[in-house]
Amino acid sequence: MPETARQIADDLRARIDxxxxxxxxxxxxxxxxxxxxxxxxxxxxxxxxxxxxxGAAYSRPGSGTYVRDFKPIRRVATKRLAQSQWSSGDSIWxxxxxxxxxxxxxxxxxxxxAPRWVARALVLDEAAAVLVRSRRYTxxxxxxxxxxxxxxxxLVRDTPITEPxxxxxxxxxxxxxxxxxxxxxxxELRARMPSVEESETLDLLPGTPVVEIYRRALTxxxxxxxxxxxxxxxxxYVMQYNFPS
Numbered sequence: 001m002p003e004t005a006r007q008i009a010d011d012l013r014a015r016i017d018x019x020x021x022x023x024x025x026x027x028x029x030x031x032x033x034x035x036x037x038x039x040x041x042x043x044x045x046x047x048x049x050x051x052x053x054x055g056a057a058y059s060r061p062g063s064g065t066y067v068r069d070f071k072p073i074r075r076v077a078t079k080r081l082a083q084s085q086w087s088s089g090d091s092i093w094x095x096x097x098x099x100x101x102x103x104x105x106x107x108x109x110x111x112x113x114a115p116r117w118v119a120r121a122l123v124l125d126e127a128a129a130v131l132v133r134s135r136r137y138t139x140x141x142x143x144x145x146x147x148x149x150x151x152x153x154x155l156v157r158d159t160p161i162t163e164p165x166x167x168x169x170x171x172x173x174x175x176x177x178x179x180x181x182x183x184x185x186x187x188e189l190r191a192r193m194p195s196v197e198e199s200e201t202l203d204l205l206p207g208t209p210v211v212e213i214y215r216r217a218l219t220x221x222x223x224x225x226x227x228x229x230x231x232x233x234x235x236x237y238v239m240q241y242n243f244p245s
Contacts, residue, residue, distance in 0.1 A: 003037045005046035012047065013056055016067055023069030027057060049207075055235055058205040068205070072238040073097060073139060079242070081185050091170045097139050107164040108134045111153050118150045121216055121227040129153035131162060133171070136201070143202050144236040149228045155180060171226065172217065180225050182217035189213050191234060202233050209234045 003011075012028075015021055028036065033044035048065045051057040057065050073096050079085065080095035094102075114122065114130040122130070130150045137145040149171065151161065160166045161174045175181050194202070194210045202210070213230040 003039055003043075005039075005043050005050060008033060008037055008039070008044065008047035009050035009054075012051060013054075016056060021067050023067055025067045026063075027051070027065045027067065029064055052207040055208065058207065068235065070235065071140070073100075073144060073236050074238050074240055075232075076240045076242060077187060083181075083183075092172070100139055101141070103138045104135050105138060106134070106136045108132070109162055109164055111157075114150065118227055121214075122150065122152055122224050124152060131156050133161075139236070142236075143233070145230060145232045146201055147228060147230045149226055151226050155225065175217075175225055180219050180223070182225060183220045184218045184222075185215055186218070187213055187215045189239070194231075198231060202231065204233060205235065211237060211239070 012021075021027060027048065030041050030044040030048070033039065033047060034041055037044070048057070048059075052059055052065065055070075056068060058068050059065050075096050080092040085092055085095055110132055111129050112132050114124055114126065114128050116126060118124075118130060119126045119128060122128075124130070129152075131153045133149040133151070135147055136143050137147070151171070155178075156162060156175075159174055159178060161171055166174050172182055189211060191209050191211050194204060194208075198204075198210060199208075204210070211232040211234045213228075213232065215226075215228045215230070216224050217226040217228075218224050
């Protein structure tokens with residue numbers, strides 16, 4: 001009895017999990033699957049597409065389908081946003097990638113009229129100016145995240161926050177120096193498939209979703225001083241949360 005695409009994909013995944021096909025290994029192609037499982041070419045192709053869509057494999061056009069090598073970046077939100085992290089002079093980003101080659105590239109800093117959603121998040125007039133800080137993060141030479149922060153321009157103008165490198169501890173340390181240090185953070189996350197432009201920006205493998213995060217930083221009196229929009233390569237991250245019961 002011919003196997004379904006789901007059954008073939010599950011069998012291939014079991015062989016990946018067992019180590020028969022290791023990270024970077026080439027999976028059997030459509031002709032081999034047709035012969036092995038006695039199925040139509042379309043069924044074999046669908047099985048491979050299932051593995052790609054589930055993040056277990058990726059396609060190299062003209063070459064074949066390969067096992068994805070997953071070396072996760074462990075994003076521990078409660079650790080990276082702790083005041084002890086950035087007040088000591090470390091960036092919150094460094095908490096994610098200890099011991100791995102990382103870099104911040106394509107940093108752009110400029111003033112702009114606040115987009116409507118940013119004005120609402122920062123409780124500003126719609127015509128208010130914001131400082132925009134845009135950058136990409138790379139690990140092991142590959143882009144894993146793009147982030148864009150928005151801060152009230154009147155608050156941070158003429159401070160080191162307007163510089164590409166704001167100094168030890170980053171933006172939050174500089175906000176603390178002007179009496180507006182954040183003490184509370186709110187993050188909202190959702191997973192979705194990326195747009196073509198987002199796929200190109202993050203250089204995503206086919207079938208890879210993104211994790212979209214919006215974070216607000218608030219002072220002790222509840223004033224929002226930053227909103228940050230982050231787009232993460234979901235194939236590169238594990239999200240970890242530590243908190244007491």
